[in-house]
Amino acid sequence: MCFNATASFVGAGIVLTAGVGTLALVRDKKQIPFACLPLIFGAHQFMEGVTWLKLDNQARHGQVQCLTGYDVHLWVLIAWALFPLIVPWSVWFMEPNPKRRKLLLFPSWVGTILFAYMMYQVVQPAIQVSVNGGNLDYVLPGFSPGTLAYPYVFATCIAPAMSSYRYVIVVGVGNFIAMAIAAWMNVNDYASIWCTFAAFLSIIIFLHFLNQRRAAQRTPDPSPPRDPVGAT
Incomplete structure (x- = not known):
């Protein structure tokens, strides 16, 4: 966590x-x-735990709490490049409704473009993380997270909200609320704060598949169960 x-x-x-x-x-x-x-969100949180240990060790030795290196770059890659890519495409991939699948292509391609741009940003050598107001603050020189907030939200929040599955919609709406709260708490560190909230929101994904399994047990149909919006 942050x-x-x-x-x-x-x-x-x-x-x-x-x-x-x-x-x-x-x-x-x-x-x-x-x-x-x-699993990706959980691994991401584990990486932040390791980062905290390193920063705490610096503080104990009277050093400035600031880190650079491959692990810092990897955290940024997952948060700013991988999430906007994998979230919309994963929703699109399992969407059963043809019309919604077509609509989901828009946030999916926005996420793909954002992924390509952030991959360029991630290879910049001066990325660092420090402690700011008790939270982790990841800094990319010459880059302002606020400038990419709209496409990021479109890919990671709006895409799940466009799904025909109830629990997936909850994930999207919950992510949007979490991102708004994170930005309100600290605009500089909101990426780290949001990733923490989103990690726990991802537990809703477990509930989605649990609901799918229970629906399958109630019907002899061997095809993947669906719970489209509006179904009883």
Whole structure:
């Protein structure tokens, strides 16, 4: 988490456990990318725990709390490049409604363009993370997260909200609310704060697949169960 090492590791353990349970519930290959999201979020939180340990060690030795290196670049890559790519495409991949699939192509391609741009940003050598007001502040020189907030929200929040699955819609709406709260709490560190909120919201993905499994047990139809909006 963005708050301290202990919280990061505890959060990572909870989300990773939910991720393993989610994958165990998958019944269709098209669902695998979306089902992997809790594992990715959990691993991301674990990385922040390691970052906190390194920063705390610097503080104990009287050093300035500031880190650079491959692990910092990897965190930024996952947060700013991978999430806007994998979230909309994973929703598109398992969407059963043809019309919604067409609509989902818009946020999916926006996420792809954002991914390409952020991959360029990630290779810049001066990326660093420091402690700012008790939270982790990831800094990319010459880059302002606010400038990409709209396409990022479109890819990571609006795309799930366009799904025909109830729980997936909840993930999208929840992510939007979490991002707004994170920005209100601290506009400089909101990426780290949002990733923490989003990690726990990804547990809803487990509930989605649990609901799918229970629906399958109630019907003899061997095809993947669906719970489109408006169904009883």
